[in-house]
Amino acid sequence: MSVPEVPASLRSWMSAVSEIARAVNAAEPLDAVLTRVAEQACLLIGFEYCAVMLADAAGEHLQVAGWSGLSPDYVALVSDGGSLLIRPPGPHLDSPAARAFREGRTVAVPDVATAASYGRLRSLAPAQGYQGLLAAPLRTSDELAGVIVAYSVAAREFAAPEVELIELLAGQAALALETARLRTASQAVIGELSRANAELRRGRAVLEWAEEQHHRLMQLVLDGVGLPGLVTALAATLQASVTVEDAEGALLARAPEVGYRPPPDSRARRRRPARAALEAGDNPTRRYEVVQVPVVRPAGPVVPGAPGRAAGEVAWAAPVVLGGELVGRLWVTAPPAAPAPVQLRVVERFALVVGLELLKQRHLVDMQGRLSGDLLGDLLRPDGPARPQAVLTRAAALGHDLSRPHVLAVLAVDGPAPAATRLSELIRGGAEPDAHPLAGPYDGLHVLLLRAEPGPPEVLEVLGRILTHTAAALAPRATPTVVAGPVARTLGDYATAFRVARGAAALRRANRPGGLVDVRDLGLSALLLETGTPDALRRFARGLLQPLIVHEAVRGGDLLATLRAWLAAGCSTSSAAAALVVHPNTVGYRLARVEQLTGRSLRDTEVRLELQLALTIREIVHLDHPT
Numbered sequence: 001m002s003v004p005e006v007p008a009s010l011r012s013w014m015s016a017v018s019e020i021a022r023a024v025n026a027a028e029p030l031d032a033v034l035t036r037v038a039e040q041a042c043l044l045i046g047f048e049y050c051a052v053m054l055a056d057a058a059g060e061h062l063q064v065a066g067w068s069g070l071s072p073d074y075v076a077l078v079s080d081g082g083s084l085l086i087r088p089p090g091p092h093l094d095s096p097a098a099r100a101f102r103e104g105r106t107v108a109v110p111d112v113a114t115a116a117s118y119g120r121l122r123s124l125a126p127a128q129g130y131q132g133l134l135a136a137p138l139r140t141s142d143e144l145a146g147v148i149v150a151y152s153v154a155a156r157e158f159a160a161p162e163v164e165l166i167e168l169l170a171g172q173a174a175l176a177l178e179t180a181r182l183r184t185a186s187q188a189v190i191g192e193l194s195r196a197n198a199e200l201r202r203g204r205a206v207l208e209w210a211e212e213q214h215h216r217l218m219q220l221v222l223d224g225v226g227l228p229g230l231v232t233a234l235a236a237t238l239q240a241s242v243t244v245e246d247a248e249g250a251l252l253a254r255a256p257e258v259g260y261r262p263p264p265d266s267r268a269r270r271r272r273p274a275r276a277a278l279e280a281g282d283n284p285t286r287r288y289e290v291v292q293v294p295v296v297r298p299a300g301p302v303v304p305g306a307p308g309r310a311a312g313e314v315a316w317a318a319p320v321v322l323g324g325e326l327v328g329r330l331w332v333t334a335p336p337a338a339p340a341p342v343q344l345r346v347v348e349r350f351a352l353v354v355g356l357e358l359l360k361q362r363h364l365v366d367m368q369g370r371l372s373g374d375l376l377g378d379l380l381r382p383d384g385p386a387r388p389q390a391v392l393t394r395a396a397a398l399g400h401d402l403s404r405p406h407v408l409a410v411l412a413v414d415g416p417a418p419a420a421t422r423l424s425e426l427i428r429g430g431a432e433p434d435a436h437p438l439a440g441p442y443d444g445l446h447v448l449l450l451r452a453e454p455g456p457p458e459v460l461e462v463l464g465r466i467l468t469h470t471a472a473a474l475a476p477r478a479t480p481t482v483v484a485g486p487v488a489r490t491l492g493d494y495a496t497a498f499r500v501a502r503g504a505a506a507l508r509r510a511n512r513p514g515g516l517v518d519v520r521d522l523g524l525s526a527l528l529l530e531t532g533t534p535d536a537l538r539r540f541a542r543g544l545l546q547p548l549i550v551h552e553a554v555r556g557g558d559l560l561a562t563l564r565a566w567l568a569a570g571c572s573t574s575s576a577a578a579a580l581v582v583h584p585n586t587v588g589y590r591l592a593r594v595e596q597l598t599g600r601s602l603r604d605t606e607v608r609l610e611l612q613l614a615l616t617i618r619e620i621v622h623l624d625h626p627t
Helices: 010-025 030-045 072-079 098-104 121-128 159-190 194-222 225-240 266-270 272-281 341-380 387-399 423-431 459-474 493-511 525-531 536-555 561-570 573-580 586-599 606-621
Strands: 051-056 062-068 107-110 132-139 144-154 240-245 251-255 291-294 314-322 325-333 406-414 438-442 445-451 479-488 515-518
Touching: 030 051, 030 062, 030 144, 030 159, 030 438, 030 515, 051 072, 062 072, 062 098, 062 144, 072 121, 072 493, 098 107, 098 132, 098 144, 132 159, 144 159, 159 341, 225 240, 225 251, 225 341, 240 586, 314 341, 325 341, 341 387, 406 423, 406 459, 406 493, 423 438, 423 445, 445 459, 459 479, 459 515, 479 493, 493 515, 493 536, 493 606, 536 561, 536 586, 561 573, 561 586, 561 606, 573 586
Parallel strands: 479 515
Antiparallel strands: 051 062, 051 144, 107 132, 132 144, 240 251, 240 325, 291 314, 314 325, 406 445, 406 479, 438 445
16 A cells, blocks of 8 residues: 655645644634644545544543534444444444544554454444554643544545644644533633732733743744754743754753753663663653753862853653654753643643654755765766756755765665664764765665865764764664765766765774775876776785785884875985985895895885775785785
8 A cells, every 4th residue: 555645745744733723722612623623634634534532520421513425424423422432342332433542543554454452343344445554642730632534535545744733733632622621610710819810810821821832842943943043942931952863862952052051871871760760661552751850960070160060950851753763852951940741741742843853854865865976876877967957956956066076985784773773863963063965875775975175174073973873873783984085077977986985984894894994095096996807906905915914914014104104205315214214224235125125126106006005905904914
């Protein structure tokens, strides 16, 4: 079964939320508000029917309170007292809606025909004519109130964004229900004593404050302020420090700039009280709830001027979830007072929107990766791009002027990477904030193009950060290798540069995977690296350098270092001596010894090229042993 695209854009979602909020604020009847929620589920996610069901006062049955697209006969059938039992005596009377309510989690039924554990569907589904459904619980601040059920005429697998959207709409329905109950309660106390009236006014002010923050949040998303803007706004609202991390604890955004207090470090989180609190927050049945995490002050002397931890200090953490997967956390630390329940609800809403922002970023990275991969496929054709100007135009759209020199690098991974690994995100995370390589998959490797102009950031520094970041994410099962290949100055140079970098990567991986290899300045000797196999290149280097390696192992003499320095200095004896801090006569003696041991004349240009390549191969594969 194909998985349909979710038709709701972020702007459509915000518009729907605003419409529901307006209906709630206008004090529309609860059934009308819940009907709006059902209609928006059909419009945003592409379902044919939808129903919002509430538990009865006894907690025994689910009853339809608002719906879209369902026939009156079906609504009557479902609303029958014995139809949707919350705790049926067996699977022959069970339903996905009842199970979602009982277990407090979203239940998906891709195909009714194969859902043997839900006996009620055998009579309900044909009555309305649906094949698949999603049921998500409605959770108010203190209880489960009901479920929202969306129906599909066709059987289908439900994608993670569809599940996220139905759960977010369930949250809006729960908010509408809770607001309606609060409004009913507020009307009941009208005319009470002045103290009760004052408390009511305070409660309404709190609700208005929360609603104001909600609308402000929606506007920030529409304005496209990104994750830093959202975090800054929440920090200002709560007068606290706010931090967003990914699932591995890496910092994504934080605020404020002045007086920022970080969340507990990894050591503090491993302590039993903190670990228990975080594990409770990660429980799927409490998917978006804020949890209180104790902060233990580390032992040791107090550093003057450094922010300390007050005894008994606590922090608050909200999980950021996408498709049932924990992708990060939102932390609130050092508020002026413990957040009130309504403030914690604001934090939970922020965590939901942070999840949407991360989802948007993930989709953007995936799209850029696909575009970059297609571009690299055209750029690295063995005979060069078929349409050079089109390649330049597409690269410019991705922020790279390929008419200027670029270093071509490759990243290879040996070993089984974790299932959730996204190399594009790892490369971007390691390269930021001062470099944005054009990166994408090609021929079993990840290719990176970085501007080669002088000035920061230096290419090897950026590649080193990418390697470190990627290795930390893949450890201990997989090992990345990064090769900085030649500089490509014209479009026709990129295919050659790729073959050289690929050859160096194959040579390194065949001997000892991992690390950063630099073959940017090989010159003509790169042709051998481009065409030779790893075994042939190793034999070539060992055969040429073996006498020098054996001599150094037995007698020392720094012959290899001297030869390397002399070749790097343009075959200048005086420059090599200065680099090695020895007398020029010493360099001359050592070079004569090299000629004697290898039986080759260093005056021969071809010999110098061969020695240069042999030394490069030795550095790549760590060819250090005499045998």
